[in-house]
Every structure is written in C-alpha cells, then in structure tokens.
Amino acid sequence: MTVNADSSTTSATAPSWRDLPAAQQPDYPDPTALRAVTQELEAYPPLVFAGECDQLRTRLAAVARGEAFLLQGGDCAEAFDQVSADQIRAKLKTLLQMSAVLTYAASVPVVKVGRIAGQYSKPRSKPTETRDGLTLPSYRGDSVNGAEFTAAARVPDPERLRRMYHASAATLNLVRGFTTGGYADLRQVHAWNQDFVRTSASGQRYEALAREIDNALNFMKACGADPAEFHSVEFYASHEALLLDYEAALTRTDSRSGKLYDVSGHMVWIGERTRQLDGAHVAFAAGIRNPVGVKLGPTTAPEEALALIDRLDPEREPGRLTFITRMGADRVRDLLPALVERVTASGAQVAWVCDPMHGNTFEAASGHKTRRFDDVLDEVKGFFEVHKGLGTHPGGIHVELTGDDVTECVGGGDEIFVDDLHQRYETACDPRLNRSQSLDLAFLVAEMYRS
Ligand code: PEP
Ligand code: CO
Secondary structure (H helix, E strand, C coil), X not given: CCCCHHHHCCCCCCCCHHHCCCCCCCCCCCHHHHHHHHHHHHHCCCCCCHHHHHHHHHHHHHHHHCCCEEEEXXXXXXXXXXXXXXHHHHHHHHHHHHHHHHHHHHCCCXXXXXXXXXXXXXXXXXXXXXXXXXXXXXXCCCCCCCCCCCCCXXXXXXXXXXXXXXXXXXXXHHHHHHHHCCCCCHHHHHHHHHHHHXXXXXXXXXHHHHHHHHHHHHHHHHCCCCCHHHCCCCEEEXXXXXXXXXXXXXXXXXXXXXXXXXXXXXXXXXXXXXXXXCCHHHHHHHCCCCCEEEEEXXXXXXXXXXXXXXXXXXXXXXCCEEEEECCCCCCHHHHHXXXXXXXXXXXXXXXXXXXXXXXXXXXXCCCCEEEEHXXXXXXXXXXXXXXXXXXXXXXXXXEEECCCCCCCCEECCCCXXXXXXXXXXXXXXXXXXXXXXXXXXXXXXXXXXXX
C-alpha cells in the first residue's frame, strides 16, 4: 500500500510539513502538471527498502558509538546526461579504494554511502543569475530545470521529477550490480590502490601503508581466510531531501512496522539552507524513519543543534541522526568544540561527520568556483583535532568527488593549478575532488587516523 506522507505523518495536532514554509522550492508555472507527476510517482515501486534503511541506521549507530567510520561521497549534483556505466563505475571505484585504505587505518568498519542515485536537486544562494545584463532564474539541479542559460531551460518542469526517478533507478541498479557482482572484490580494490601508489606523483608517500595492507591480505590468504565480505560490499545511497513534492511522493508505509520511510534513498539529509526549525524540511524529516543527516554551517548555535535533536531524534536513538559539519578550514577549530560539547552533554549520541567542502569554496580569478585541496585537508585535520581534544569520535567524512580526472579543485599530489581549471571543469554545481585528489585525501586521512 502506498501512502502519501502528507496524510499520515502527522497527528491531529502536529502541523503537516505542507502547512509550513518550505525554502528553496521551485516555482512551477503549472501546479496541475506537478500534481499529475507526483500522483504517478506515488504509484511507482520503491527505490530502496525499509529494511535496508534500518540496516544503515544500525551501521550509523556504530559510527555514533565510535565503532565505525562513515565515508559519504559523490557529486555535488548528479546530472541526467552523466548517468553512464563508465561514470558510475569510476565513482564507485574511487569510493571503494578510499574505503579500503580507511578501513585498514581506522581498524573499524567503514560505512559506505554515496551521494548518488537521487542527488539531482540544488539549493541556491541566489534565486536568479545574471550574465551580460540578462537575469534568469538560477539552475536548481536537473530535477528542476536546465543548466543552459536560456529563459526556456530555466523554467521549472515537473516532468524532470519523473526523469529523476528513472535516472536514480538506473543508477541504483548498476550500483547494486557492481557492489555485489564481484567488481568490488577487496583484492581487486587493493590492486587498484597499488596501481595508484605506483603511478601517481604523490603515491610514493603512501607506499608503506599500501605494503602493510598487502601483507595483511597475504596473511589472511595464507591462513585460508576468505570471508564473504571480501567479495561484495554493503553500499548505500543518499541525497539531500530538498524537493518535498518528490520526497513525499516516494514516502511509503512499511507493511511490517507501519512506519513511514522515504524510499527514494537509504539516507537523506537536510541542507544548510533548509534546516529551519519551524520549516517544512525538518517537519518532513521528523516524520520518516530513514537515517537523517543535517548540515551544520558556521552560524549554527549550540541551541539550534539541540533543538534539531529534539525534533529529529526525540528518542535519542544512535544512528538516527548524523550532524554533517561544514565550518571552513579557518573556523572549524573555533566553532566545532562548543557544538560537540553541548550535544554530548545533552546525552544525545549523534554521528559527527565532516564536510570539508562547502565551507571552503571561493571564486578563482578565472571565474571558476573552486576549492583548495589543502583547505579541504585542513578542515578534516581540525575536525579530528577537536574530537581528539574532547574525547569524542570523528565519525566520518562527507566529500564531493568524482572518479574522473576533472580539474575543478586546486592542489593535490598531481597538482592542479588555478590556470588548469578550465581544462576539464565539468561539474553541474560545486567543484569536486578528482580521482587522484580523492585517493590522496583517503591516504592522508588514514595517516591522521593513526597519528
Ligand atoms: C551540498 O551538499 O551540495 C550543499 C549544498 O551543502 P550545504 O547545504 O552544506 O551548503
Ligand atoms: Co555542493
């Protein structure tokens, strides 16, 4: 049975999210057309199962308790024309390689969650964009309008919600195939890492770590140990729950528990621009059983974090709530301690995850939006330092990356300079770490974990 979240998330007294202000929603010119699409979506099959969401919640509970590490990563914005086997495979391969290094260094399980199969909607700082005197509505992600700078492309089109569903389904299908069909074999992943160490400019630095992993795998092999976990991996999909019409259309009652799940992805998060306590996004997320993340930027007061816990995790259930902090490299050491201290003192057990991307964006002289690899690394370093100082667990990292050799962020072992940015600047939104920068980051975080 499918039930619209609107009709059943709320008690008689609690306001429905539909009665509350929802920031960052598209202005559809034809509400009837929107309704026709969401009605169809309500009848479509779920993309994920409630039981899988529960399993991820269990895994994230281990992160919250300090017994696991979360690696969450993928595009800032997925795009319909990038749903290809090559691109999805490269992204997965990168995440799996990073995860192998982190698992060894942290000596705890790494929970692998993609920003994938649903990450098509973008909140924007400005509602309009002006080029050469022409002002048009901002691009809000392929689920809303087109990136092309024409008046026609920028009109929000509800048909795009249907395309988002199908693009997500196709992506998830391939991800499931890759992660369980032998492609994700740990020995293969390790061989790719050895390849990286051999061929990349910065690779030599990681040789010792790669050799240790090699020894560990050889030891296991010699012992005759060949666990099933070596041959397939648990991988989950996540995205920002931005477009509430879409998320609600994919919210269903689980027949076993009678609870509501947003079956558009395993985990969803609320962004920095939509986390208003009295807003629709928080109300919507409060009504679903999925693990939920909330981005916390530099303006977050500790009281706000506590109020978010009250709204989203009233039972204080580890794994339910993940705080994804994005303070900026120069501020994380000042701003994070008060948040972590107050939340810890409240008794709540949230998972703390570092997004070292969104507080470190700047515009290069060429006009490209970019990030410095060193700033990204430094925010992660600050995040680890703060948690170490407080005796709390640095639970994971949340990064924007791609498996392709793009030139969107500057720095890294295979150094990309500001003058290189134009060469392969392909992101639909924010600048992503490329394949080699992502692996650099994993090896350097691994070093941090062990220091
Ligand atoms: C994002 O994750 O792409 C994003 C927009 O982040 P934030 O909400 O933290 O700005
Ligand atoms: Co982004």
